[in-house]
Amino acid sequence: MSKRFAETIEELAKGIGAGSFRSEAEISQGVIKRVLHELGWPVFNVRVVAPEFKIGARKVDYALCHPAGKPSVLVEVKDLGKADSRGQKQLFEYCFHQGVPIAVLTDGREWSFFLPSGQGSYQERRFARLDLIDDDSVAAVEILERYLAFDRVKSDEGRRCAERDYDAVRRQREAASNYASVWRRLLAGPDPLLLELFSEEVGNETGVRPEPESAAKFIRRQAQAAVASQDGSKRTRTKRRKVTPVPAKVGPGDPPSLTFRGETETFKSGAEVLVAVFDKLASLDPDFCKRYPEQHSGKKRRYVARSRDLLYPGRPQPAASHRLPGGWWLATHCDNPSKVKRIMRACEVAGFKFGRDVIIHIPVGSRTRKTDQSTTG
Template sequence: MKTIIEDIRQKIANNFYSNEEHIRLNIVLRLLEKLGWDIWNPKEVCAEFFVSPDEDKTKVDLALFVNNYSPSVFIEIKYLGKIFDKLSQIEKQLRNYNRDNTAIFSIITDGRVWRFYYSQTGGEFSQKCFKQLDLLKDDIEDIELHLLTFLSKTEIQNGAAEREASKYLTLSQKQKAMEDAIPQARRLIQEPPYPSLPEALINIIKESGITISIDEAIEYIKTTPIKRTDNIEQPNVENKVTEKSRPIQHYDNAEDFRFTKILLGRVEKDTSKSWNQLLRIAIKYSLDKGMTLDDLYNIINVNIKSGLFYEHGFRPIPDKNYSMQDVESTKAAINLKKLVQKSKLSLYVEFEWREKSPNAGKKGIIKINAI
């Protein structure tokens, strides 16, 4: 499943899918087959299913059946990137599809975004959405877990998918946000600057516009079991979020950037708090100034390839049809300094070393051609 998701992700990023049939055949049916559905049996996976044959000719793009008498899932497929332009209209379509033949789940997808609705619960249809997946941005393990949980034939057939969806819909907004964020938080605590688990959870949720307290984060972590895709040792959640401040010294020409956290980073007018992303920004500006890939390779030591990629550490260079593979922080920072000097770009970075560094608590500044 992961290999298929990675392949689809790469093809989405490189604009392989140009119409709804591409989405239906090359993404949706491909995933459904992997999830246990017999896509060659129209009694099980029915395209252009008439939802009310006695009343009108309204058809849903795909209907999935685990028995011979009622649909289990309706899937409405849209052109890539066109879901949110007319989301309320599409939701009304699905609401109408479910009036006579109510499926357990209804799904809206453009191949990249998958919105899951628990059709059989009460209330406005828009409020029945219990999960949204983004095949381009979400973690592949999370995508795999939720597709298996809510869309595998076995889980729908044995009722587990419906039970899980029902439980998910009863969660509060904060609980939903914490459930979505906890896998990423558990991964972040394994990476510099090694935040505590409550701190990581709070910061991730804050990015979605929701605020939770440290007590709420700790209580949620204490009462939430680790899922099978999150087999990471959980730290002591009683760790304090903030540490006692240490004396601060400034370093303008540091060469060791392990265990650093960027407080403020800027190349020209673009900002980031990631060494690798700052390097990508510098590459973008260097290309804008007329540099070629050969020129870049003569200055910096990183992997760059043509196309938009999101796997194996590759991420796209902003506004360019190139991707750069992540490197460790010291290598990224040193390459960044070399490139901005050669390209005569402005660079300003404030950073600090975190607790695992011999320089823990100290701050550094890199300032090149910056006011």
């Protein structure tokens, strides 16, 4: 890995954070082209790095070609905050006509990597993502070089890595979708290994190892209580919040809302939507809070942590936070676009499909995203 490349990423991240790139053209020239140069691409050879590459009646921002004139990677560039589902649809339409192995959608800050030949929705065909501001510069360089380095594209190693990583993400998503049912089955049994582990921990804590049947009864009761809690959650929520049918369309003036598995709740703020989503996912999957910070954390802070102090390091008094099931803490002090992004990533970690299993409406303002978050898929 090039140390200079990591320094370039840090410099670009500062510029993006300071608002130095004010349009799609400035992002394309000041960020994307510079990154491609660091990756070894001959950016002034328009047969290799082809700008405004024509595909049918449309044009994609960059086609990275090998051999010259034959696209191996398509890169679509958007304004900051606009690399959303609409951009994904547009990019995949390009890929359908051209048949490229790798597609990249970026607004300069966020980079999403897709395998067009994969299965499922656009989101399900994304195999990697990075954020130049939130992610460590070394990790960002590793991801960019893994798939987009000129030498790796020429040798076809970038494509092979993309296919392997897509397959790994797909298997993990399938595994995650079964976490809750497997966990309930282990508790209801209980599984001999779980019973042994529980008995051993009780013995270590108290000096007295419990009778096997007593321990098994306790574990089964916990499973029954968890199922009863989930079954009764609808009745509880109707007392706390207004529950309405899924709205056909949500406008900017409508209140923030969450539709989870077909049931819609309205809230007073985006922060309440964020809390509700993380509460639900953490309640369904005991390991969710552990996996989320392992996959998604900032350079100097965590958005989900065991200690509240880790959410806002360096601040004399911790900012807004919420205690999640299992003793974890969630940072809730962030702008609405960041809330949307964290919810999308939470869905990935938990194995839920954003836009189908989890649908949200959080007003995000006119300069960042003015999309209908209730229909994002």
